[in-house]
Amino acid sequence: MTAWRWYWLLWLGAFVVPETIALVRNPKDTLSYAVWDWFGVKAGVPLSHWTVLHVLLLAFMVWLFGHFVFGIWR
DSSP states (O other): OOHHHHHHHHHHHHHHHHHHHHHHHOGGGSHHHHHHHHHTOOTTOOGGGOOHHHHHHHHHHHHHHHHHHHOOOO
């Protein structure tokens, strides 16, 4: 394995540990809640009230999904 593969495995582990602790202690301390707070995402907000930040977050998530799942947009 290359040094970069080890780096990404360590990075993933460094993410999983605090995320798991947050899920067990208080789910509002997870990365998801932090991102939702940064972008002003609130449950039940209709699409007509979305801001540019909402659209940017959606575009990033679509890219991330396509990139990881299908290996596109490299």
